[in-house]
Amino acid sequence: VSRDIAIAALIKAQQKGIDPLKWQKYITMLQTFVKILIKAEHEVEEAKQGQALVVGGKIVARGSKRVLMKKVKKDKIKLDPKGDQNFLTYTGKEVGDSW
Incomplete structure (x- = not known):
């Protein structure tokens, strides 16, 4: 919109x-509220969809990929060179899940 019209x-x-x-x-x-709403919605999606860290064929941790990468660095876990074999994506809550 041009300045004259405004x-x-x-x-x-x-x-x-x-x-x-x-x-x-x-x-x-409203802009502030929308930012808060978008952040909350993202956190809910992150809770519903996540990653599992698989080491030696066993799930050792669950959470977002960001949280799992922190755990890998903290515990000095060695990942496969390909990298995609260490992470398993899951969606939704299944029977027996405790999150």
């Missing part, structure tokens, strides 16, 4: 009794 719209809004500063405050609040 100024014209602002003038018309003020003539109709609309306070642009008040609406700007609400828009800022």
Whole structure:
């Protein structure tokens, strides 16, 4: 939107009794709320879908790939050179899962 059109719209809004500063405050609040909502939604998805770290054919840990990589570094676990054989992707909660 060009500057002239924006100024014209602002003038018309003020003539109709609309306070642009008040609406700007609400828009800022909505933007913050949307960011919080998106973050929470991402965390729920991460809980439903995850990774399992497989070492020697056994699952040694579950969680997001980021958390598992921290565990690998902390415990100095050696990964297969291919790397994709160490991680198993799962979705949803299954019978017997404790998460």
